[in-house]
Amino acid sequence: MRFEELLDQVGGFGPFQLWNVALLALPRVLLPMNFLLPIFLAAVPAHRCALPGAPVDFSHQDAWLEAHLPREPDGTLSSCLYFNHSQALPNTTLWGAGQSPGQLEGEPSTMPCPQGWEYDRSEFSSTIATEAPPCLSLQWDLVCEQKGLNKATSTFFFAGVLVGAVAFGYLSDRFGRRRLLLVAYVSSLVLGLVSAASVSYIMFVITRTLTGTALAGFTIIVMPLELEWLDVEHRTVAGVLSSTFWTGGVTLLALVGYLIRDWRWLLLAVTLPCAPGILSLWWVPESARWLLTQGRVEEAHRYLLRCARINGRPVGEDSLSREALSKVAAREQVVRRPSYLDLFRTPRLRHISLCCMVMWFGVNFSYYGLSLDLSGLGLNVYQTQLLFGAVEVPSKLLVYLSVRHAGRRLTQAGTLLGAALAFGARLLVTSEMGSWSTALAVMGKGFSEAAFTTAYLFTSELYPTVLRQTGMGLTALVGRLGGSLAPLAALLDGVWLSLPMLTYGGIALLAACTALLLPETKEAQLPETIQDVERSALSRLQEEEMPMKQIQN
Secondary structure, rough: OOOHHHHHOOOOOOOHHHHHHOOOHHHHEEEEEHHHOOHHHHOOEEEEOOOOOOOHHHHHHHHHHHHHOEEOOOOOOOOOEEEEOOOOOOOOOOOOOOOOOOOOOOOOEEOOOOEEEEEOOOOOOOOOEEEEEEEEHHOOOOOHHHHHHHHHHHHHHHHHHHHHHHHHHHHHHHHHHHHHHHHHHHHHHHHHHHHHOOHHHOOOOOOOHHHHHHHHHHHHHHHHHHHHOOHHHHHHHHHHHHHHHHHHHHHHHHHHHOOOOEHHHOOOOOOOOOOHHHHHHOOOOOOHHHHHHHHOOOHHHHHHHHHHHOOOOOOOOOOOHHHHHHHHHHHHHHHOOOHHHHHHHHHHHHHHHHHHHHHHHHHHOOOOOOHHHOOOOOOOHHHHHHHHHHHHHHHHHHHHHHHHHHHHHHHHHHHHHHHHHHHHHHOOOOOOOOHHHHHHHHHHHHHHHHHHHHHHHHHHHOOOOOOOOHHHHHHHHHHHHHHHHHHHHHHHHOOOOHHHHHHHHHHHHHHHHHHOOOOOOEEEEEEEEOOHHHHHHHHHHHHHHHHHHHHHO
């Protein structure tokens, strides 16, 4: 007897499963609010060198700035430099006693801002880029020469997610999904509160990195904990339904960011919901699949009876006997201590793992490359974030229809190809064609989100139960590596303006081609053991050979 047969008896899709999806909605909402938080947290408002002696009279202020600040090639006043000597301007009488008209001939010399910067606070009252604690020695000013440090905060955060994916993937296969989800909630709450109280850039980077490590537990645990209670027929529906909560988080972030303009209070707002999440775990069931693979028959029996009762199935103590469960548990070739090496020991698992690693790197790299850079789209940051959230709704519908008809593999490859084409088309759009650039960015966001949704569903179905969390941890590890490099790739515009877009699109195209090498899982039963994966590969190979033999005969 297989676990699917037990699930048929207690109900593979009913009130029990819907309640489970609802209880696990909060982590789905919190993830995008934290992962995309740098859009507001690390925003860089308009700024210029702090220059003492600026005239109070606004009618003279523009001319005064023109005399002290050089212009960039695009004609705007420099944000990072000022003239060594103020420049004389025609028809101005701004020079007071002792002021030098500066260099009148030749190229005037410039230097970096010696006294910090003045920021436009009309859109953001405070961000980590403009942070100015009472002690001036702790002034952050993550602009100009230090703008790389601003981008690096996202990189450090995703590096923490990368480490957390490895840890939570391994530990949840060892100690259970529910227990590690509690660890993720508590640590995310504590570290988020400490991050909001950071008094220095170093303290902020360390605490945000550790927060990323804690939040990785949500990405690794939630989807398998839902899927392992679902029958084959309804996995797609529930997978897409639960992913809509991510879209809700993206949209909610735009609203919260608009209402809260100070980065510390904003960070608190996205952290405090972890407290009710901890309480909700009282009602979240452990995976009965996982319990059986660990030989914990009594606990699995209790949860299965609870599932049958809530779903209204007439299953008694005798019909769902402990002996039957013991046979299911004995059937499993349990890997008591799952290891990442187990993902590469057999040919089929090795092939799946390598392809998933490339695919997840491309999905994360393209998604966060687009999501964290909202500049140049002709809208303010709040409008753009809201639009990006809205486009994810039809992308979920696209995934739902496509995976049911075209299958997981073609859907994964197609959505990644769509994202790659959107990046490529933006390279052909000039700065004067702002509306086209916005439309292509929105299309790219929709395709990249569809690729992300499919990747979670597809990967969860590829790995066996005994290694599902470990496999998800490995792929998430490589995926978060892509997410951590995405913000740094934006700095390539200093080499060539189109290079970041070309990089994002090229990686997405590579991932699309790799996805085609994975096996299809449409309407397939979830594999329980490593042997199930290898047997399914052998059976597919035999099915492909049969028509060839018939032709030869």
